[in-house]
Amino acid sequence: MSPDQHHLAPDAPRWYDSRQILAAVGPRRARHLLEATLLDGFRPEADPARGSVAAGDGHMLLMPSVLGRWSGVKVASVSPGNSERGLPRIQATYLLMDTATLTVRAVLEGSALTTLRTPAISALAADRLAAPDARTLMVFGTGPQALSHIEAFADVRDFSEVVVCGRSPEKVAAAVEHAQRLGLAARAGTAEDVRDADVVVCATSAAEPLFDGALVRDAACVVAMGSHEPDARELDAALMGRAQVVVEDRGTALREAGDVVQAVAEGALIEEDLVPLADVVTGAVAVDRSRPRVFKCVGMSWQDLAVAVGVVDGTES
Structure with a gap:
């Protein structure tokens, strides 16, 4: 890698685990964040359809969206048989990017986001x-x-x-x-x-x-x-x-x-x-x-x- 390429390389995205997510945003703030998004004029019909692909005995979900200067996508999996394996039925990871460059700025534990936003x-x-x-x-x-x-x-x-x-x-x-x-x-x-x-x-x-x-x-x-x-x-x-x-x-x-x-x-x-x-x-x-x-x-x-x-x-x- 040349010095110029090294200079342009983005910093590693920050990881947020479920504890950090729930500490940063509680139920009330989550509600206010969604309310503010709608009051600011965002129309949910602008979201692309959720992508679903069959895998194993379940399916994978791809959920992208764009809100102004931020973009992101949640990659989730639903595996009904996981309860018998001692694993969560639904698992997810979230990639948060800045819209201008589509560089990943943060990676978040996706299930905690679901626990909040739903x-x-x-x-x-x-x-x-x-x-x-x-x-x-x-x-x-x-x-x-x-x-x-x-x-x-x-x-x-x-x-x-x-x-x-x-x-x-x-x-x-x-x-x-x-x-x-x-x-x-x-x-x-x-x-x-x-x-x-x-x-x-x-x-x-x-x-x-x-x-x-x-x-x-x-x-x-x-x-x-x-x-x-x-x-x-x-x-x-x-x-x-x-x-x-x-x-x-x-x-x-x-x-x-x-x-x-x-x-x-x-x-x-x-x-x-x-x-x-x-x-x-x-x-x-x-x-x-x-x-x-x-x-x-x-x-x-x-x-x-x-x-x-x-x-x-x-x-x-």
Whole structure:
């Protein structure tokens, strides 16, 4: 390598592990980073479609995005059999680049970004869609995302009770204890408890509806984030058909969100009625409080990038 080439060689990118990421950006800041991105005029439909390649008994995902002077891509893998191997089902790495030169400036542990941005986008939607006086939060699921959503949602509403529903009594008990450690009154529940919930979070790997959508009150807000494949859903078509349905992006929802795809196929939901979250955040579309509000998200590349930039800015400022 010549002296000139050596001079032009970029510095090695900085590595951020999960501990550093979570220390730099908490649930509230993550939500504010996503909110600011939408208020600044970014439209999620500008994101390219998530690339998916079959591999082994799972698949690999490629998620690129550009936000002004920053660009990035998350490389993720989903391997359903990993739970039996003692490994995470989802693993990921994030490459953060400056847009001007596309030089990698940082490499981040991608799963921690997912842990932050998914409940953050859910909480941002719930903050706009849930009743101001919402008091009861019901959570379907007991995994990391369910726990993260409890914390993120507790920051946007003053809940007097958290009800947890799951298949494993031991994991439900652990989730209830997690909520209690956050200072929330919490208990185990059943699917029937959805009839009394003000806010419902679905954070499961279920392929079929978790409850009868007719039980959901008109005043309730439902957030479904567990499925991101067209043949899996957590909500039934009856609920989707009578709700105001908000999505990250129409095109993305119609490709990946089984809750949306199947409701449209069954004639319960019309594509044109899907409301982009950006329009709710900016106030371009009013919230319809005469019927349930559903937010269906699958996770998008811009969300990872916005949080990754927040991590780097927070540690270098």
